Structures are given as C-alpha cells and as structure tokens.
Amino acid sequence: MSFNTRLKKQIFIQAQRLVPQHKFSRIVGKLAGSENPIIKNTVIQAFKAKYSIDLSIAEQTDALKYKSFNAFFTRALKPGIRQIDAALNSIVSPADGEISQIGKIQAGEIFQAKGQQFSVEKLIGDPQLAAVFQDGEFATVYLSPRDYHRVHMPFAGTLTETLYIPGELFSVNQTTAENIPGLFARNERMVCLFDTEVGRMAVVLVGAMIVAGIETVATGKVKPSGCIELNHHELALAKGDELGRFYLGSTAIVLFEKDKMAWDNQFKANSTVIMGERMGSLTK
Structure with missing residues (x-):
C-alpha cells in the first residue's frame, strides 16, 4: 500500500x-x-x-x-425478481450485498477484518441472550449504496425480541472494518432474535454514518432514544419475508447456534450475494 x-x-x-x-x-x-x-x-x-x-x-x-x-x-423490487431458495433446509441471504466475513464464532468472538474482531456478547448487548450463539455461525453482509435496501428472513422463525442498542455511527465499509476495533458492536443497531426449528437465530441491523434510520416490521422506524430498549414479540415470519430496511446503506449480521447449520463452501469474504440466494443449510 x-x-x-x-x-x-x-x-x-x-x-x-x-x-x-x-x-x-x-x-x-x-x-x-x-x-x-x-x-x-x-x-x-x-x-x-x-x-x-x-x-x-x-x-x-x-x-x-x-x-x-x-x-x-428503500424501493420495492418487482415481484419475482428475487427468488427465495425453496429447499426446506436452506439458509438464504437476507439482502443484496457483499459478504464482509463469514464463518464460525470462535470462543465467543466474531471475525471483523484482519487484526479486528468483536464479541457476540457485545454485539447482542445482553449476556443471556448472546450465550446461545457462543461457538455458533455468523455471516456479515454489507449493503452498498447501490444495493436494494430491504432485509429479509434468512430462515423461517418467530420473532421473540428486538433490542435497540444506541451507539456510534462509523461507516461500515472495508476501510473502517480494518481500522475501527469492534466496529459492529460499537455502532447503533437493532438486534432481532428468533425461535426457529433448529434453535435461536439472530439478525442484527447495524447503523452507520448518515444512515437516516433503521426500520423493522415489528417496531416501525426506530426513534433513537439514547437508551437500550428491549421489546418482546410473537411474530411468525417465513423464509424470505421482509424483516426491515435501512434508510441509507449499512450491514446485516446473521447468527445461528453451534452445530445447527453450515455455510456453503463457495461463500467467502467479498463474495457477492442477492436476497433469497442459498448461502447454507441445516446440519440436523
């Protein structure tokens, strides 16, 4: 360089x-x-x-x-433009974008970029809610400004909690990921937690610089309060259903429990993905 x-x-x-x-x-x-x-x-x-x-x-x-x-x-796409992988055991991309990182959560730490990582506990913001994801699987998908900006369900589940966590608003591109320690666990975010047929799943919507808002189907557009806000829900959502959207680009992080699923081998950092595309499958 x-x-x-x-x-x-x-x-x-x-x-x-x-x-x-x-x-x-x-x-x-x-x-x-x-x-x-x-x-x-x-x-x-x-x-x-x-x-x-x-x-x-x-x-x-x-x-x-x-x-x-x-x-x-936050424009909608034409019906049928994005096909949701129909296999019952498949995990699909929650958004159009690029994979920042993907793999296993090791000793409670999620890989961010070369020389940088962050804890799943800090990302989720609650030790009890985060505990089930220790040594599980994660995928971080970056939505660039040109992408479709709605986030969808990677797998069917029932939304049980949303946890709004105030924080900073650094950009979430590759440069900041490589230089800001714990970037995704420092920025403002909305944590969505689900019960699924294979255990717990989380989809974390991470805010960023000039992101004018985060919205979910359960909470509506988030109104930042400066305080952590935990809400309980019971909302069943199918694979591919809309979960939320960003008002300007940001990042979605998907988490699964240990030994419940595996990512397909072809997906690596910098792989391009589209919403509904198969990224992995259940292992049991």
Whole structure:
C-alpha cells in the first residue's frame, strides 16, 4: 500500500472520529425525507447517476415518481425478481450485498477484518441472550449504496425480541472494518432474535454514518432514544419475508447456534450475494 493510500485512509478514519456523527446523520435524515420536488428530485438524480442505480428491477422504474429520497432508497423490487431458495433446509441471504466475513464464532468472538474482531456478547448487548450463539455461525453482509435496501428472513422463525442498542455511527465499509476495533458492536443497531426449528437465530441491523434510520416490521422506524430498549414479540415470519430496511446503506449480521447449520463452501469474504440466494443449510 502506498503512502498516499495510507494517508487517505487515516484522514477518512479521523474525520469520522471528529464529525458529530448523530447530528450530521439527523440533518441528512431530514434532507432524505423531504418531499419538496426540487430537493428530492435533485438528490435522487445525483445519487442515481453516481451509483449507477438499476431501476429496471424496481417496482417503480421512474425515479422522479418517488415521494422522497427515502422512498427511492428503500424501493420495492418487482415481484419475482428475487427468488427465495425453496429447499426446506436452506439458509438464504437476507439482502443484496457483499459478504464482509463469514464463518464460525470462535470462543465467543466474531471475525471483523484482519487484526479486528468483536464479541457476540457485545454485539447482542445482553449476556443471556448472546450465550446461545457462543461457538455458533455468523455471516456479515454489507449493503452498498447501490444495493436494494430491504432485509429479509434468512430462515423461517418467530420473532421473540428486538433490542435497540444506541451507539456510534462509523461507516461500515472495508476501510473502517480494518481500522475501527469492534466496529459492529460499537455502532447503533437493532438486534432481532428468533425461535426457529433448529434453535435461536439472530439478525442484527447495524447503523452507520448518515444512515437516516433503521426500520423493522415489528417496531416501525426506530426513534433513537439514547437508551437500550428491549421489546418482546410473537411474530411468525417465513423464509424470505421482509424483516426491515435501512434508510441509507449499512450491514446485516446473521447468527445461528453451534452445530445447527453450515455455510456453503463457495461463500467467502467479498463474495457477492442477492436476497433469497442459498448461502447454507441445516446440519440436523
């Protein structure tokens, strides 16, 4: 790596430490939610051009017909565009994106990037709720700005708890993953916990810099309170059902208990995945 590249990365990291992350994200959130035609059309067109957004797969293909940038960003796909793997024992990708890391949770630690890891206990935010995932399996899927931004069920289950955990709002790209210790267990997040036919499953929606909100089907759009909030539910969801969505890009982390499932061998860090694609299967 060249000196200039290292310097750019250091500046990028330090800028995130210095900027008022939550205030900045709230300002962006207001802009993203604006229904003023001039504002929303300008932002949508600029974003669409910068990230080469493919609207041909969207239910609404006309960018200017979305009522706000948020509506554009969380756009639905055309029915049938994403097929959910039908095998009863399959685990599917919860989102369109790229695998940041995937594998086993070793001694309670989840691999983040070279030289970085974080504990499942800190990620979940509750020692009792996290205990069942010790030595289990995890997959971290990064949703880039150009991706479809709804998160779906990787396997059928009953949502039993949601746990909102306030935190920081660092970017969640590869540069920050390699340089911010415990990134995903430090950022604001919504932990969704499920009972399934093979035990407990978790899907953690991790917030990030300028993410203007996280929403789940059980809680609606999260209103950050600065406090940990635990809610109980009893909501059955099938594999492939929508679980939540991000208002700007971020990360979803899937957790399973030990010896309940295995990831397919072809999936590694940096593998591209699409929602509904088989990523693994049950082992019992």
